Amino acid sequence: MTMRGQWLKQLCGGLTVIVGLATQSLAATPSQTTPTRVGPVLVNVEARAGQDLSGAWHWSVDPYRDGLAGFHGAEAGPGHRRHDDVDVDAVTRANPQALYEYDMRRSPVVHLPASWISHDETMRYYDGLVWYQRTFTATKTPGQRAFLRFGAADYVARVYLNGKPVGIHEGGFTPFAFEVTSLLRTGENQVTVGVDSVRSADTVPPTVTDWETYGGLTRPVRLVLTPATYIDDAWVRLGDDGRLRATVRLQGTRPGDTEVRVRIPALSLTLKGRTGADGSWTGDAAEPSALKRWSPEQPALYEVTVEAGEDRLVDRIGFRTLEVKGHDILLNGKPVFLRGISLHEEELGKNPTRAMTPGAARALLGEVKHGLHGNFVRLAHYPHSEVMTRMADELGLLVWSEIPVYWRVNFARGETLETARRMLAENILRDRNRASIAFWSVANETPVSDARNAFLARLAADARALDDTRLVTAALLIDRVQEKGQSVMVVKDPLVSHLDVAAVNTYNGWYSDDALADLPGIGWRNDTGKPLVFSEFGADAQAGFHEPGLKRKFSEEFQAEYHRQTLAMSEKVPSLRGLSPWVLKDFRSPRRQHPVYQQGWNRKGLLSETGQRKQAFDVLAEHYRKLEARQAQPEQARAP
Numbered sequence: 001m002t003m004r005g006q007w008l009k010q011l012c013g014g015l016t017v018i019v020g021l022a023t024q025s026l027a028a029t030p031s032q033t034t035p036t037r038v039g040p041v042l043v044n045v046e047a048r049a050g051q052d053l054s055g056a057w058h059w060s061v062d063p064y065r066d067g068l069a070g071f072h073g074a075e076a077g078p079g080h081r082r083h084d085d086v087d088v089d090a091v092t093r094a095n096p097q098a099l100y101e102y103d104m105r106r107s108p109v110v111h112l113p114a115s116w117i118s119h120d121e122t123m124r125y126y127d128g129l130v131w132y133q134r135t136f137t138a139t140k141t142p143g144q145r146a147f148l149r150f151g152a153a154d155y156v157a158r159v160y161l162n163g164k165p166v167g168i169h170e171g172g173f174t175p176f177a178f179e180v181t182s183l184l185r186t187g188e189n190q191v192t193v194g195v196d197s198v199r200s201a202d203t204v205p206p207t208v209t210d211w212e213t214y215g216g217l218t219r220p221v222r223l224v225l226t227p228a229t230y231i232d233d234a235w236v237r238l239g240d241d242g243r244l245r246a247t248v249r250l251q252g253t254r255p256g257d258t259e260v261r262v263r264i265p266a267l268s269l270t271l272k273g274r275t276g277a278d279g280s281w282t283g284d285a286a287e288p289s290a291l292k293r294w295s296p297e298q299p300a301l302y303e304v305t306v307e308a309g310e311d312r313l314v315d316r317i318g319f320r321t322l323e324v325k326g327h328d329i330l331l332n333g334k335p336v337f338l339r340g341i342s343l344h345e346e347e348l349g350k351n352p353t354r355a356m357t358p359g360a361a362r363a364l365l366g367e368v369k370h371g372l373h374g375n376f377v378r379l380a381h382y383p384h385s386e387v388m389t390r391m392a393d394e395l396g397l398l399v400w401s402e403i404p405v406y407w408r409v410n411f412a413r414g415e416t417l418e419t420a421r422r423m424l425a426e427n428i429l430r431d432r433n434r435a436s437i438a439f440w441s442v443a444n445e446t447p448v449s450d451a452r453n454a455f456l457a458r459l460a461a462d463a464r465a466l467d468d469t470r471l472v473t474a475a476l477l478i479d480r481v482q483e484k485g486q487s488v489m490v491v492k493d494p495l496v497s498h499l500d501v502a503a504v505n506t507y508n509g510w511y512s513d514d515a516l517a518d519l520p521g522i523g524w525r526n527d528t529g530k531p532l533v534f535s536e537f538g539a540d541a542q543a544g545f546h547e548p549g550l551k552r553k554f555s556e557e558f559q560a561e562y563h564r565q566t567l568a569m570s571e572k573v574p575s576l577r578g579l580s581p582w583v584l585k586d587f588r589s590p591r592r593q594h595p596v597y598q599q600g601w602n603r604k605g606l607l608s609e610t611g612q613r614k615q616a617f618d619v620l621a622e623h624y625r626k627l628e629a630r631q632a633q634p635e636q637a638r639a640p
């Protein structure tokens with residue numbers, strides 16, 4: 001058993017553990033069919049009572065994990081345990097003999113949420129453990145429950161309250177929460193989080209990706225307060241049978257046989273009933289005739305109130321249907337072409353820290369909606385913050401949401417599958433009220449193998465079990481064959497049979513030495529019978545590097561021509577129903593180290609890292625403006 005396994009075994013007595021690291025004896029083995037259960041969901045967390053713990057936190061770097069295990073791997077002693085509920089300065093004043101080799105309360109302070117890569121220049125490329133701590137004041141109210149809820153922590157988070165371990169979570173991009181009712185005290189409380197960014201061949205994603213690791217607490221931490229019985233999950237949607245359906249799940253002291261009401265005042269609609277013994281209830285009604293369906297052209301959102309016992313949640317939700325029919329993707333029953341772009345969760349600027357604010361999200365998505373005339377975004381390669389998906393709801397952009405099953409995951413390892421299944425469940429349970437989300441993607445560019453096929457088929461089945469109102473997909477690699485002397489791209493991946501839409505990443509002319517003028521001559525064969533989407537294509541360009549003559553790679557002229565010719569190629573693909581070129585904005589990647597053109601940035605953005613538009617931006621914008629105009633004419637909505 002690894003050192004970490006031993007540590008977890010010591011620590012786990014009585015703890016809530018949400019990791020895939022632990023050995024068999026620790027990890028619960030959920031049944032093969034039902035999706036993995038996650039900890040408290042606390043859906044629509046911003047609408048709940050409690051306090052946002054964003055702001056000043058002390059931090060302390062711990063490269064050798066001294067705060068976890070000390071001399072010869074023994075458990076860390078009092079002089080090293082950063083999570084202890086102790087004021088080191090006071091203790092050492094009272095006992096000058098005492099030895100402490102840390103002092104969180106006098107450690108440097110940073111504003112969270114933010115990744116540690118922006119804490120100071122020594123932290124760029126730091127991969128390891130960092131301790132964060134702050135105090136906050138709370139009042140304990142009898143019968144009230146309390147949770148610590150994290151928007152995300154990259155990669156493994158160990159959480160302590162008032163010196164006591166609360167829980168561990170693995171996964172850098174999805175929310176998690178731990179109940180702390182018994183540990184919370186009236187007055188000053190101390191929360192400590194050890195965040196460890198280290199990945200391995202067994203993690204999700206594995207060590208090597210094409211994006212920078214933004215280690216740390218990158219999304220808000222909240223103290224959430226609920227009644228003794230509370231609404232843990234509430235999902236309100238329009239089924240493709242035209243029924244408006246609501247499912248509510250209560251948790252707490254008395255979840256069963258409790259009255260639940262779901263109201264949409266603007267539609268004078270109320271659904272009500274009583275929960276079953278397991279605390280859940282589902283009710284439905286015919287679609288109100290006055291309901292305006294959500295679409296990119298008309299992103300109608302309704303105020304929805306969910307009440308049960310003493311608990312009450314208010315959210316803004318849109319209603320629409322999505323399905324595939326042959327090669328068509330139907331939104332509200334009408335064929336739609338996805339005019340999209342891919343992007344990473346990285347705000348504009350020279351020194352992003354992955355703290356996505358509504359302003360930062362609007363700046364990025366506004367360029368897609370208004371700059372590119374787009375109606376779709378692929379949020380790659382991991383669940384982006386809820387700020388982003390709610391902004392897509394507001395602005396009217398369809399969303400592709402993905403979990404980081406990226407490149408060479410250890411598909412043969414059971415715990416890795418469980419980690420991926422839990423990430424998928426955490427992602428879907430957080431966002432299934434977001435009308436904008438159209439796709440759950442279970443993977444990106446993963447090599448075909450039996451273990452991989454089974455792994456991803458499992459995830460696809462989980463996604464369907466958790467959500468029957470969206471489409472399931474993955475970004476696949478494409479095969480290139482020669483047929484009668486012509487290059488033909490063929491979708492051969494066996495995983496397609498488990499997907500609703502076949503999406504492929506294609507880089508002819510960038511990662512191949514095809515002449516750009518030859519791209520439109522490359523053939524495409526899609527025998528899957530399903531809609532095809534180009535989930536990625538792109539070329540790097542250093543903003544401002546112009547070479548109209550030579551048009552070398554990395555020049556804006558090359559990038560613009562690359563997009564022109566690839567779009568021309570796409571217009572010849574009959575089953576194509578969408579595009580999400582790679583990528584909206586240059587983003588950080590440790591793999592990209594050309595000293596002149598890259599300097600640690602992937603430069604395939606149509607915008608530079610500061611938002612400067614490159615020539616290719618206008619090429620795509622013009623293409624989408626024409627498509628948008630064509631799609632506005634009903635009878636021609638089919639092919640581009």
Ligand code: GCU
Nearest residue numbers: 210444445505536582602604
């Ligand atoms: C891949 C991959 C991206 C990567 C891109 C690139 O297809 O999915 O994560 O950044 O290609 O090479 O730029």
